[in-house]
Amino acid sequence: MSKAELVLITGSAGRVGQAAVKELCARGHRVRGFDRAATPGLEDFFIGSIQDAAAVQRAMAGVTSLIHLAATPDDCDDFAGDLVPNNILGLHHVMEAARAAGVRRIILASSGQMNDTQQVTGPFPVRAEDPVTPRYWYAATKMFMESIGYSFAQRHGISVIVARLGWCPRTRAQVEEIAAEERFRDVYFSPGDAGRFFACAVEAPTEVKWAVVYGVSRAPKQARFDLEPAKRLLGFEPREQWPQGVEVVTGAKWPEA
Numbered sequence: 001m002s003k004a005e006l007v008l009i010t011g012s013a014g015r016v017g018q019a020a021v022k023e024l025c026a027r028g029h030r031v032r033g034f035d036r037a038a039t040p041g042l043e044d045f046f047i048g049s050i051q052d053a054a055a056v057q058r059a060m061a062g063v064t065s066l067i068h069l070a071a072t073p074d075d076c077d078d079f080a081g082d083l084v085p086n087n088i089l090g091l092h093h094v095m096e097a098a099r100a101a102g103v104r105r106i107i108l109a110s111s112g113q114m115n116d117t118q119q120v121t122g123p124f125p126v127r128a129e130d131p132v133t134p135r136y137w138y139a140a141t142k143m144f145m146e147s148i149g150y151s152f153a154q155r156h157g158i159s160v161i162v163a164r165l166g167w168c169p170r171t172r173a174q175v176e177e178i179a180a181e182e183r184f185r186d187v188y189f190s191p192g193d194a195g196r197f198f199a200c201a202v203e204a205p206t207e208v209k210w211a212v213v214y215g216v217s218r219a220p221k222q223a224r225f226d227l228e229p230a231k232r233l234l235g236f237e238p239r240e241q242w243p244q245g246v247e248v249v250t251g252a253k254w255p256e257a
């Protein structure tokens with residue numbers, strides 16, 4: 001895709017969003033953000049909610065590629081009041097606005113939680129064609145998202161890339177959880193690798209019409225997710241490994257001195 005095109009990132013102020021903004025801007029892409037909060041490092045951003053269809057439609061004007069990250073990013077206590085409006089209704093508004101605006105590529109942030117059992121028990125690596133074993137309600141909303149992504153690729157001819165992501169920690173507590181367990185370290189996704197992954201997804205050849213790919217950093221012990229499709233289709237290969245990049249979250253290298 002040409003660098004003259006416009007990439008909209010929903011959830012641009014979040015952990016993964018800021019990483020994607022940074023890498024795409026560094027590569028010379030035109031980037032617009034959409035989030036409930038201001039996006040650091042971007043001049044072109046909209047503040048609003050994906051639950052507001054009109055606000056999403058305004059942000060979508062002129063957009064050629066969409067990275068959809070805005071969501072409730074894990075299970076929470078309020079399914080009806082939080083997961084449904086954000087991950088289901090908001091998704092609907094974003095997808096329909098993208099279709100109406102003529103967006104050519106949509107990249108959807110799904111989760112390794114789609115393969116919750118197999119990423120623990122194997123067989124490894126988990127492949128996109130393996131049956132899903134979703135963790136709980138949040139993962140089920142991502143299944144819904146993957147389903148409508150497929151429909152959009154088939155029905156509307158939009159290039160849709162589903163990105164099942166490893167664990168890019170948002171907080172120090174999450175960094176500590178990852179540090180404490182080997183299998184979490186294997187699925188760690190550094191902010192730097194996450195940024196490069198989404199930039200590669202934007203830049204992937206137009207021939208990629210529908211794909212499900214995994215995004216994780218290099219596994220210290222056991223490669224739990226199959227990175228071959230991301231390499232073949234997007235040209236993405238992780239450069240980092242736990243704990244590289246955690247300083248983005250903690251403010252210092254890990255383990256801290």
Ligand SMILES: NC(=O)c1ccc[n+]([C@@H]2O[C@H](COP(=O)([O-])OP(=O)(O)OC[C@H]3O[C@@H](n4cnc5c(N)ncnc54)[C@H](O)[C@@H]3O)[C@@H](O)[C@H]2O)c1
Nearest residue numbers: 011013014015016036049050069070071073109165167168
């Ligand atoms: N970080 C991970 O380990 C991980 C793993 C798998 C999947 N994901 C997915 O990646 C995406 C980004 O996750 P993250 O870790 O950056 O989360 P995050 O919470 O850091 O960022 C999400 C951003 O979306 C915004 N947002 C939430 N609801 C919104 C709404 N209604 N309207 C507008 N903006 C809204 C938030 O303000 C926030 O800035 C999510 O879809 C998440 O489910 C993340």
